[in-house]
Structure formats: structure tokens, C-alpha cells
Amino acid sequence: MTATASSRSVSASASASRRTASPRPTAGRGVRRVLYVIVLLAIAAIFITPYLFSVMAAFKPLSEIQGDRAWDLPSHFTLDNFVTIFTQYDFGGYLLNTAMVTIIITVGQVVFSLLGAYAFARIQFPGRDAIFWGYLSMLMVPNVVTMIPLYVMMSRVGLTDTYWALFLPYVFGTPYTIFLMRQYIQSIPSEVIEAARLDGCSELGVLRRVVVPISRPIIMTATIIAVIFSWNNFLWPLIATSSNGLQVLSVGVANFNSNFAAQWNLVLAGSLVALIPMVILFVLFQKHIVNSVNLSGASR
Structure with a gap:
């Protein structure tokens, strides 16, 4: 009876240790996914930024494009x-x-x-x-x-x-x-x-x-x-x-x-x-x- 109880306690402790250790790979995968998303967002920003500037500047007068705040939204939206x-x-x-x-x-x-x-x-x-x-x-x-x-x-x-x-x-x-x-x-x-x-x-x-x-x-x-x-x-x-x-x-x-x-x-x-x-x-x-x-x- 004592041996059975001890074996149960050993298996319970082993399963508990596995449960506590299992989040580590999941956490690692989560970190990698976050890094992937950050890298993809950075690459997307590099490619999209010139297009965003072109769209905004197309609706600005020349003075705003050549000014110090060329990246701001058009203050005088014009066609x-x-x-x-x-x-x-x-x-x-x-x-x-x-x-x-x-x-x-x-x-x-x-x-x-x-x-x-x-x-x-x-x-x-x-x-x-x-x-x-x-x-x-x-x-x-x-x-x-x-x-x-x-x-x-x-x-x-x-x-x-x-x-x-x-x-x-x-x-x-x-x-x-x-x-x-x-x-x-x-x-x-x-x-x-x-x-x-x-x-x-x-x-x-x-x-x-x-x-x-x-x-x-x-x-x-x-x-x-x-x-x-x-x-x-x-x-x-x-x-x-x-x-x-x-x-x-x-x-x-x-x-x-x-x-x-x-x-x-x-x-x-x-x-x-x-x-x-x-x-x-x-x-x-x-x-x-x-x-x-x-x-x-x-x-x-």
C-alpha cells in the first residue's frame, strides 16, 4: 500500500513537472512569432511609406511639399x-x-x-x-x-x-x-x-x-x-x-x-x-x- 502511494506521488510529481515545463516551448514559439511579425511590419513599412507620402503629397500645394513639414497631412487639401x-x-x-x-x-x-x-x-x-x-x-x-x-x-x-x-x-x-x-x-x-x-x-x-x-x-x-x-x-x-x-x-x-x-x-x-x-x-x-x-x- 505504501509502495503504491509512493508510486502515485512520483507519477503525480512527474506529470506536474511536465505541466510546468510545457509552457517553455510555447513561449519560445510565441516570441518567434512576435519577432516575425515585427520584421514583416518593418519590411511592409519600408515599402508602403513612399506610397503614403506620394498619396498625401498629391493633394498638397507645392509650398507644403517643399516645406519643413512635408510628411504631415495636407493642411490645405486641394485637387x-x-x-x-x-x-x-x-x-x-x-x-x-x-x-x-x-x-x-x-x-x-x-x-x-x-x-x-x-x-x-x-x-x-x-x-x-x-x-x-x-x-x-x-x-x-x-x-x-x-x-x-x-x-x-x-x-x-x-x-x-x-x-x-x-x-x-x-x-x-x-x-x-x-x-x-x-x-x-x-x-x-x-x-x-x-x-x-x-x-x-x-x-x-x-x-x-x-x-x-x-x-x-x-x-x-x-x-x-x-x-x-x-x-x-x-x-x-x-x-x-x-x-x-x-x-x-x-x-x-x-x-x-x-x-x-x-x-x-x-x-x-x-x-x-x-x-x-x-x-x-x-x-x-x-x-x-x-x-x-x-x-x-x-x-x-
Whole structure:
């Protein structure tokens, strides 16, 4: 009886010691979570702070932006900056030019990249892999290296300072987009494509009836990438065009600073207008973007 009581007391003390020791790992995990949250908040603050300043400054007169309290909320909330860029300068024209070029480049990149990706993934022809990897190696070449040769080519055929010069260099697809789509198309089971061929579908029929419906996620991802690139493109439109009527948003906003004595209120107001469509795009499709990129990365 005494031995039983002593064993019970020993087990009770052991369980009590385990209960007292168990909060330690939990406390450690809690501390790590707090540190993670602090680090993430610090990173978020670094990225969000410039946007907050831009939003506040877009509704301020120039005197407040250049004053000692530039980070304060607007003391004189005004829409004059937005009225000025749309009435005194051709900001509406910049928007139309950017929208038109973005639509043309996006449609062209998606269509031609899909055709090229399908050919590299599912059509057998001599030198296919060598051509693909040679084309993909162009990703290693910075865009700025090709600007001067590209400008000379456009100048020789008389296309500089025209709408053609704004979209022709990009409308036929990019190596990254073709690579992304090829990886996804390769993940489609070969049996599905062979069954469509046996049913009498041509290669274009297989592409239209089988590949496109299955590849909608990656097509949407390629579309979003092309829209963001086209909307924010700056260096090539700056080099290729000189007329005010052909300027896009990025060049027009930069000219507020270079041509008009650093009018930061107009620059920030124009930047906010240019940013709004991209924010809407991201909010609507952020989940789709992440899922599509994960699928394309796992397709190999």
C-alpha cells in the first residue's frame, strides 16, 4: 500500500513537472512569432511609406511639399494638382497613348508567345531545343544593351517618333513569357493532345480547343505581366518618341520634373493617377497571380 502511494506521488510529481515545463516551448514559439511579425511590419513599412507620402503629397500645394513639414497631412487639401495636369497639360492624351500601347503589346505578346510556346513544347522539328535555349539565352542580355541597335533599325525604316515604334519591339513576345507558357504546356498530359490529333484536329485546332482552355491560368498570368510591363515602360518610349502627342504616362510624368522646374506636386499627382490602374489590377488578381506562378514553376 505504501509502495503504491509512493508510486502515485512520483507519477503525480512527474506529470506536474511536465505541466510546468510545457509552457517553455510555447513561449519560445510565441516570441518567434512576435519577432516575425515585427520584421514583416518593418519590411511592409519600408515599402508602403513612399506610397503614403506620394498619396498625401498629391493633394498638397507645392509650398507644403517643399516645406519643413512635408510628411504631415495636407493642411490645405486641394485637387488643383489633378486639375492642372488634365487642363494645362495633355495628361489625358498620355493616358490614351499608354492604354492603346498597353492593349496592343499585351494582345500581341499573349498570342505570339502562346504560339511559340506550343511549338517549342509539342511540335517536333529539327533543332527545336537548340533554338529554344538560344532564344532563352536572350534573358541574360540587359534591355539597355539593345536600345541603340533597336533605335538605329527603327530610324532606318522611318518608324521613330511613331506609334509603331512604341509597340513593335515587344509585340511579338518575350523570352520569359514563352518560357513560362512552354513549361505549363509541357505539364499537359500527352494523351490528351494525342487524342485530339486522332480526332482530326490540326495543330491550331489542338491549340484552340485543348491547350488554351487548360492553360487559362498561365495565359492570365502572362497577360498581367505584359500589362504591367507595358504600362510602366519608360526608357524605350523616351528614346523612340520626341513629339508631345506620342508621349506615354511614364515619360509625361517625368517631363513635369525636367521641363517645368521640378513641380513635385504635379509629378506626384500624375504618379498617383498612373498607379491607380495597377493597384486595382493587383487587388483583383493577386491570388490568381500567385497560384499561376506556382503551377508554372512546378510544371517541370
